[in-house]
Amino acid sequence: MSDDTRSEIALRVNDETFRLAVDNRRTLLDALREDLNLTGAKKGCDHGQCGACTVLVDGQRVVSCLTLAVAADGAAVTTIEGLADDGELRPIQEAFIRLDGFQCGFCTPGQICSAVGMLAEHAAGWPSAVTRDDSPQRAQELTEEEVRERMSGNLCRCSAYPSIVRAILEASAREAVAG
Amino acid sequence: MNPDGITAAVGESRPRVEGRLKVTGSAHYVADLPMPNLAHGWMVTATVSHGRIRDIDATDALAMPGVLGVLDHRNARRLNPDVAHHFGPDRSLPMLQHEVIEYAGRPIALVVAETPEQARAAAAALRVTYDAEPHDIEFSMNHPAVRPASTLFGPEADTGDLEAELAASAVVVDEVYHTPEESHSALEPHVATAWWEDGHLHALDSNQGPFGISQVMASLFLIDPERVHIRAEHVGGGFGAKTVCGAQIILAAMAAEHFQRPVRVALTRRQVFLATGSRPPTEQRVRIGADADGRLRAVHHHAAFALSPLAEYIEWCTEQARTLYAAPAIRTELSAVPLNLLPPCSMRGPGAAPGSFAFESAVDEVAERLQIDPLQLRLLNQPVVSPVSGRPFSTRRLVQCFQEGARRFGWAQRDHRPRVRREGNLLVGTGVAAVAFIAGVFPSAATITAEADGTFSVRVGATDIGTGARTALIAVAADALGVGTERIHLHIGDSDIGPAAGAGGSRGTTSCAFAIIETAKALREKLVDPARPVTASVDTTPLINWQPDEERYTYSAVFAEVTVDPATGEVRVRRLLGMFAVGRVINPLLARSQLIGGMIGGLSMALHEESVRDPITGRLVTADFAGYHISAHADVPNVEADFVVDYEPQDPSGFNGLGEIGNAGTAAAIANAVWHATGTRHRTLPISLGRVIEPAAAHDHPGAVSVA
Ligand code: FES
Ligand code: FES
Numbered sequence: 001m002s003d004d005t006r007s008e009i010a011l012r013v014n015d016e017t018f019r020l021a022v023d024n025r026r027t028l029l030d031a032l033r034e035d036l037n038l039t040g041a042k043k044g045c046d047h048g049q050c051g052a053c054t055v056l057v058d059g060q061r062v063v064s065c066l067t068l069a070v071a072a073d074g075a076a077v078t079t080i081e082g083l084a085d086d087g088e089l090r091p092i093q094e095a096f097i098r099l100d101g102f103q104c105g106f107c108t109p110g111q112i113c114s115a116v117g118m119l120a121e122h123a124a125g126w127p128s129a130v131t132r133d134d135s136p137q138r139a140q141e142l143t144e145e146e147v148r149e150r151m152s153g154n155l156c157r158c159s160a161y162p163s164i165v166r167a168i169l170e171a172s173a174r175e176a177v178a179g
Numbered sequence: 180m181n182p183d184g185i186t187a188a189v190g191e192s193r194p195r196v197e198g199r200l201k202v203t204g205s206a207h208y209v210a211d212l213p214m215p216n217l218a219h220g221w222m223v224t225a226t227v228s229h230g231r232i233r234d235i236d237a238t239d240a241l242a243m244p245g246v247l248g249v250l251d252h253r254n255a256r257r258l259n260p261d262v263a264h265h266f267g268p269d270r271s272l273p274m275l276q277h278e279v280i281e282y283a284g285r286p287i288a289l290v291v292a293e294t295p296e297q298a299r300a301a302a303a304a305l306r307v308t309y310d311a312e313p314h315d316i317e318f319s320m321n322h323p324a325v326r327p328a329s330t331l332f333g334p335e336a337d338t339g340d341l342e343a344e345l346a347a348s349a350v351v352v353d354e355v356y357h358t359p360e361e362s363h364s365a366l367e368p369h370v371a372t373a374w375w376e377d378g379h380l381h382a383l384d385s386n387q388g389p390f391g392i393s394q395v396m397a398s399l400f401l402i403d404p405e406r407v408h409i410r411a412e413h414v415g416g417g418f419g420a421k422t423v424c425g426a427q428i429i430l431a432a433m434a435a436e437h438f439q440r441p442v443r444v445a446l447t448r449r450q451v452f453l454a455t456g457s458r459p460p461t462e463q464r465v466r467i468g469a470d471a472d473g474r475l476r477a478v479h480h481h482a483a484f485a486l487s488p489l490a491e492y493i494e495w496c497t498e499q500a501r502t503l504y505a506a507p508a509i510r511t512e513l514s515a516v517p518l519n520l521l522p523p524c525s526m527r528g529p530g531a532a533p534g535s536f537a538f539e540s541a542v543d544e545v546a547e548r549l550q551i552d553p554l555q556l557r558l559l560n561q562p563v564v565s566p567v568s569g570r571p572f573s574t575r576r577l578v579q580c581f582q583e584g585a586r587r588f589g590w591a592q593r594d595h596r597p598r599v600r601r602e603g604n605l606l607v608g609t610g611v612a613a614v615a616f617i618a619g620v621f622p623s624a625a626t627i628t629a630e631a632d633g634t635f636s637v638r639v640g641a642t643d644i645g646t647g648a649r650t651a652l653i654a655v656a657a658d659a660l661g662v663g664t665e666r667i668h669l670h671i672g673d674s675d676i677g678p679a680a681g682a683g684g685s686r687g688t689t690s691c692a693f694a695i696i697e698t699a700k701a702l703r704e705k706l707v708d709p710a711r712p713v714t715a716s717v718d719t720t721p722l723i724n725w726q727p728d729e730e731r732y733t734y735s736a737v738f739a740e741v742t743v744d745p746a747t748g749e750v751r752v753r754r755l756l757g758m759f760a761v762g763r764v765i766n767p768l769l770a771r772s773q774l775i776g777g778m779i780g781g782l783s784m785a786l787h788e789e790s791v792r793d794p795i796t797g798r799l800v801t802a803d804f805a806g807y808h809i810s811a812h813a814d815v816p817n818v819e820a821d822f823v824v825d826y827e828p829q830d831p832s833g834f835n836g837l838g839e840i841g842n843a844g845t846a847a848a849i850a851n852a853v854w855h856a857t858g859t860r861h862r863t864l865p866i867s868l869g870r871v872i873e874p875a876a877a878h879d880h881p882g883a884v885s886v887a
Contacts, residue, residue, distance in 0.1 A: 023294065023296050025296045025300075026296065030295070030296075033210075033211070034295075037213060038204070039204070039207065039208075039210070039211035040203070040204020040205070041204070042208070042366075042367070042415070043210065043368070044366045044367070044368070044415075044448070045368075045448040045803065045804055046447060046448060047448070047803065049448075049803060049804035049805055050448075050804055052366060079204065080202075080203060080204035081203065081204045081205070083203075084203055089199070089203070093202040093203065094202075096198070096201075096202045097194045097195070097198035097199065097201075097202055100194060100195065100768050100769060100771075100772045102195075102198075102201055103416070103645030103646070103647070103772055103773065103776055104365070104366065104367065104413075104414065104415045104416040104644055104645025105197070105201030105206050105413065105415070105645065106208065106365075106366040106367045106415030106416060106645075107366050108201050108202060109204045112202060144817075148812040148813045149812070149813050151812040152811040152812045152813040154811075154812070155366065155804065155809060155811055157364050157365055157366045157416050157418070157780075157809060158366075158416055158645045158772075158776045159775065159776040159777075159778075159779035159780055159783075159810065160772060160775075160776060161779060161810075161812050161815040162775060162815065162817055163772060163775075164812070165812065
């Protein structure tokens, strides 16, 4: 393959910097999975319809299957592998286990990364389609309805939805208490 | 407490043993496992529904960077044309053998390259031409090609004088119901990595039963079954679609042999829709006659489904009619219509899910015409013994499911007239449906070794596709051996372990639990000798009673509350409650998850799912998650599932399977609730917006405003 079909990029993934020569067609998802062997993010559809590939890029949730690796050059990426702090699970991970927020587990990395990004969006005051009062000063309560609406990009065919919602709400309440 | 002073593990809610792996991204599914020297295969599928391949011109593709070659019917190795699968000979399995195309989506070539991008680009550069022939995808139970379905599951029912009982009935419901082609849509697309070593085939494959798949692969490749080794440790859902030997493993094995290196074939989501099996469309006529007091006199259920001429298949829709309610005359008929469609395969609650939608809707229609409580009608007609065979039931706790469900749901407050509850613009309704799902075990083998360090290695060929089998079987083994679960090392998901029921037919865990318990018994007899390690193996084949005196089923009663906006046609499920009688429950936390997941699958079937084919080309037009909607977070309310106390006498531990029953009754409960809300009976699934929307003049809702 000629050189103009590949690019040198730098990705900061889970606090480690990697320099890669990637096929320009390579998605961020494939770069993570095939080049960096970070296989936590899953390929459920490869076209932005299921959320299984969700990771955080500069703190915001993205579907990595619709992000070209070259477009993430220089960005800080957090994957499911980077969420636990030195092996200590985050409350949301612990809540998924305890409340059984999964069955086959294939959507789980995407659900959890998406939830982390979603909670940050909510904390920053971003409204959703079901937010009734979206005036900026108003602290919005995170209801079940809000979580369901904001998490609807993450499909779960095993349909662990009720316990996923419960795990997210519980983890968010715990983190709020912990400050 | 068991002899070691340890609390029994069975019956306790315990989180999944692999939970930590799943929340940290370290549970490795097939596509996550690296392989040195791996080549990538990209499947190419037929774009015509019927015809012949005229030519596959690979000139451009072969010249592209990284391309190793193209396999098609002209250069692929020969496979066994007489290979058989679940329902008999299966001509869909020998792939790339000839130029004939019987359905759109049929795999016709595999492009193999160094990287997936190269393989994909080269696949797009293949020039395939066809001689198309007229196709037939128009399913109807009156199709000229209709024929009786296979009777592999036993004869259909015919007791009593049906026509005389119908004639003597005060009311007769005679209606036709339709369910569409549906797709399993497990979130993990089918994927396999295969390689050959010294004449042995090795594969990592996302499937629901590696032992069964290894037997089919051996037959297909005409090699000794001992030379086929298939593993499936973590599988991202299956719902039946991975019970069959899939294109991914067949093509990967062919390519690995041809190119003499490991090959991975990962299907795209689109290919999963096009090429991996579906629930067939059904058309079902149900006739029920009843006395004025609601007592049933006659039940007639005739169901037809579509299949492919390539392989036999059974969508056993007629099971509910023969067992759910007593009636002096019961007749069931099952027909099959061969068409140019993707060969169907079992999808969660096969037969029972579409069958229950038709049958339990019809039962509701009897109550509607008699203007009586549909729950009372169901309670009134409970059989004491099987209404067709006359055999007793091993356990039948359906009445308890109805009663406890009704209590929790608040059924007593229901006004049984339709279209009487309104909340603003919304119509509100509730509905109920019941299901009986056949239960039993399949032969399985287990091996247990008492190790020198006091632990036990338990090997059984189970698969955990999200069922919780791994966690459940550890609990079963711990109790059977009288030790704590931390002393059990369970090995599953490997065909080398030996014969085992796959995760299917609601029998995987029950079958493997039976094998573990029998093996533990045999091992405990040997443990009097202090020497370690000691091993015992048991195959349950000779222990299974195939002709039990009693009929064995699990039961559920599902209650649903819906709101309907007649102006938009939007149906939303507000409450869903399932009460289940599924034997003794091994792990209530995980069992509840599985049942709730099944109920949501039923919700999805009721309201969303429909595979649509273009009549001109016969091709699937809904081959992605935008076209084929499955329930998402926002569609799903709080769903509750619980158990009535139950114990299965035919199982030494009282267990029964519960993988499918959650799905089966839910669509009917929702359809019945939609009738209650709107007064309109929906006899075609899904109950989607376009079918429910009412013209402005008809919905007379108070909040209607005219928009300029
Ligand atoms: S794999 Fe990216 S959204 Fe489905
Ligand atoms: S846990 Fe299987 S898809 Fe969500």
